[in-house]
Amino acid sequence: MKKQLSQDQRQELLQTLKTRFEKNMDRHKGIEWAKVHAKLQENETKLWSLDDMEISGGEPDVVGYDKKTGEFIFYDCSAESPxxxxxxxxxxxxxxxxxxxxxxxxxxxxxxxxxxxxxxxxxxxxxxxxxxxxxxxxxxxxxxxxxxxxxxxxxxxxxxxxxxxxxxxxxxxxxxxxxxxxxxx
CATH class of the missing domain: 3.10.100 (Mannose-Binding Protein A; Chain A)
Structure with a gap:
């Protein structure tokens, strides 16, 4: 079963992620939101996972970029365990x-x-x-x-x-x- 978000859920999640990204630039120096956003738009399954992380209280954010694989790395960044x-x-x-x-x-x-x-x-x-x-x-x-x-x-x-x-x-x-x-x- 393919896991998908509705258009409204996608937009809400992307806005939440963007706001968190911009508020915590020290977590991802040198990484541009536009590139992260483009990568997220390409991958519905990963968006679903990020939404699950968000819903369960994880507050996912970008913490790095793997140059070898071309992947952005997200961790749960909530102050306390989700x-x-x-x-x-x-x-x-x-x-x-x-x-x-x-x-x-x-x-x-x-x-x-x-x-x-x-x-x-x-x-x-x-x-x-x-x-x-x-x-x-x-x-x-x-x-x-x-x-x-x-x-x-x-x-x-x-x-x-x-x-x-x-x-x-x-x-x-x-x-x-x-x-x-x-x-x-």
């Missing part, structure tokens, strides 16, 4: 392992349904160079296979002027923990 993506465990396996008090979903499932990637630890650290994020919340990050195989998962936050990376059981979930996504367009 509100519509909190109280979730790490992945489907963790969700299924819970016998009671299951969360509604998992970070990996939600990211896949939105057609975005969960941030890696390196991406999370890059995001933190652009501002202070997750000062009251935390965000799951992509977890290496060996840690996940052992039952754990990683998350990060910003405290005391530093990025901290922690571990928890992948099946755990908290009201203040969600995930941040990345999308290449």
């Amino acid at each position: 509100k519509g993506r909190r109280s979730i465990c790490y992945d489907h396996e963790a969700l299924e392992s819970r016998k009671e008090h299951k969360p509604a979903d998992s970070a990996i499932n939600m990211a896949a349904n939105m057609a975005i990637e969960i941030l890696t630890g390196d991406e999370y650290r890059e995001l933190q160079k652009l501002g202070k994020f997750d000062t009251k919340t935390s965000s799951w990050i992509k977890t290496p296979a060996d840690i996940r195989k052992a039952g754990g998962a990683l998350f990060c936050d910003w405290r005391y002027g530093h990025v901290f990376t922690y571990h928890n059981g992948a099946e755990s979930y908290y009201a203040a923990r969600g995930f941040r996504g990345a999308l290449r367009v």
Whole structure:
């Protein structure tokens, strides 16, 4: 099924993205909105993903440009972990392992349904160079296979002027923990 936005939804999203882009020029020095806009107009599926990021509270914004692939890179830039993506465990396996008090979903499932990637630890650290994020919340990050195989998962936050990376059981979930996504367009 092809995911599409109505013309009104497209226009509203593009205006929101443009306004955020212009308000936060320090996040994307040397990148012109006209080029980002042209690229977005070419790709309906990516617009749908950005709309999902927006609806769930992520406040996506351009944070870079990959010269090798010609893609603009968007990250969730909300001050705190996106509100519509909190109280979730790490992945489907963790969700299924819970016998009671299951969360509604998992970070990996939600990211896949939105057609975005969960941030890696390196991406999370890059995001933190652009501002202070997750000062009251935390965000799951992509977890290496060996840690996940052992039952754990990683998350990060910003405290005391530093990025901290922690571990928890992948099946755990908290009201203040969600995930941040990345999308290449």
